[in-house]
Amino acid sequence: MAVLKVKFTKTKRDKLAQILWILNWVSVVSGIILFSLGLFLKIEIKKRNEVMAKGDINSVPNMLISVGVIACIINFLGGKICYDCSDANKFSRWKLVMLPYIVCTFCFTFCILVGALMCYTMRNELEESLYLGLRDAIKFYKDTDIPGRCFLKKTVDMLQIGFQCCGNNGFRDWFEIQWVSARYLNMASKEVLDRLKSNVDGKFLVDGVPFSCCNPSSPRPCIQYQLTNNSAHYNYDFLTEELNIWVKGCREALLDYYTAIMRSIGIAALLIWLFELSVLIGVRYLQTAMKNVLLLGDLEGESDGWLLENSLVETAKYNINIIKNLGKANQISTVSGMNDPNIDVQNTNCGKTNVPTKSLPAA
Secondary structure, eight states, X not given: OOBSXXXXXXXHHHHHHHHHHHHHHHHHHHHHHHHHHHHHHHHHHHHTGGGSOSSSTTHHHHHHHHHHXXXXXXXXXXXXXXXXXXXXXXXGGGHHHHHHHHHHHHHHHHHHHHHHHHHHHOHHHHHHHHXXXXXXHHHTTTOTTSTTTTTHHHHHHHHHHHTTOOSSSXXXXXGGSOOSOGGXXXXXXXXXXXXXXXXXXXXXXXXXXXXXXXXTTOSSOOOOSOTTOGGGSTTOOTTTOTTTBOOSOXXXXXXXXXXXXXXXXXXXXXXXXXXXXXXXXXXXXXXHHHHHHHHHTOTTSOEEEOSXXXXXXXXXXXXXXXXXXXXXTTOOOOOTTOOOTTSSOOOOOTTOOOOOOOOOOOO
């Protein structure tokens, strides 16, 4: 029994073809939207690739860009097919193409769904990439004289100012690395030498942060150094002075920023997937209705359209049997009790010269 069978008159078939023609052009626009969203996400990631470790974080934007391009091509072809389906004579040349087109489009809509779900599963990879990238960027913050790293100080400062954050996980990350370049340290100062000697690795570590960590909303001048020393500053308690510097880590700030973008893109991709799926269902009804019209021979009469010709279980069994029999087409079946015809085959010695000839019968 056919699944979701619907009866179509000629007027309904023509209206369905016209509506699907319009919807396919709308789908072309949705493909452009998918392409644009993927390109936007790729650009946003590339803007801050200096603070991101190399990984698979570009898989989502690349997926959306590819799906958007394919959507434009497939829906453009679908619009042409649906436009021709209003005429039974023109439909004849698309009759053999429509079913493979529907199958390919169904697989394509599944790719849109995968792309939408990837937007929600990308958070872990992005978090790890940001953690490793920010760790290295902060580590090389002081290397303003080394080629390839001289831009990192500006990048980190602009990042902390723009996203109102400090450090990787928080401002205390700056306490664990030497972020002041050696060229700006007075080696004749006893305080500097004592700090260098007190550290096993010979690093100049201070409980201070770069200026870009300062919060301009603070009612007092920014305190960058001796942040944990209450006696070094008048009327100061580092446990309560949360407005003096940014307390949120840049990894968390960037992760929230990209998560919001990907959540919006994921919702848009899901809506486009639902729209593409509805258009595909309409194309399937149109294909089956036009096919039945040609079988009946009455181009002006009524015809049935459906999603599946048989029930879902029967269709699944039929397709599974096809898959199982794919590898059996070239196999040689043997009957029980008989040898393989390719084994023990007697060869005729055609090169033998002294073959006995039959004697001719006497007259």
